[in-house]
Amino acid sequence: MNDKSCQIFNIFALLKKLGALNKERVGQFGLNHYEVFILYDIYENKVISQKDLVEKLKAPKQTINSIVMSLKERDLLTMVSDENDKRQKNMTLTDKGKEEINKISSYLSKSDKEIYNYLGKDKIREIENNLNELIKALETNIKKEGI
Template sequence: MSLFEEFEQHIMKIESNIDSWISKLGLSYNHFAVLYSLMYSEEKNDLCTQKKICDEWYIPKQTVFNICKEYREKGWIEFAESAQDKREKILRLTDIGREYAKPIYQMSSQLSDKIFAKFGKRKTAQLFALLTELDELCKTEIDKIERKNENPI
């Protein structure tokens, strides 16, 4: 097994645990991501768009569009025009949507806080620093391979 495969297995185990927890809330990962993003944006007094959700959660545009359409039909969200780009819609929770999303958001935040508190500040900082370094190494090495392949010998 390569180190990338071993790394991926660790990530997949963590994701599986999180997916299992999300499904116990009665949601799919994608539905959770949309609700979480809407509530997070509201808590941070930030704007939320479908594009922002797609980019942050790596979810296809059509999937986010369909979930937003479903939530709009349920009366959970409303759309407003963006002042900067008339084609882009700002998403907002309605009162009903907020009642549904807020406990999910709070439970998720509490879970994250508990996990990382138990993991410890030092190890959390190390983990994120190492992941950032690994990401940069991946980008650098992939760029080298791509440049080499552009100029075949």
């Protein structure tokens, strides 16, 4: 592996570590990061379909369906048929789901604020811009290579 490849590999290793730390952060609530994202997304949008979640998370349908079914079994969300398309199921939070996401959101807001204050506005903006550039470069490379 040459120096350039090694540096890119190290960036992906750091991103993996970052993801693992975030997973640990939300894991204290007995949920994984996908479950938290789904609950939070429903909370923000009030209603969302599994199809929308598949597109947002770039995850396989079966993965999303398994997570949704698990959240439903734990009485954190409910599913109802879409008024316009009875084949499509939309999800909404149950009262228990709302309580859970409020608790999680409160903790994450405090945690995120501490991280933001530690890094500062300029560093946060720089990290965000750099990650967006990395995503763009990777997407371009994948399209170019036909992967």
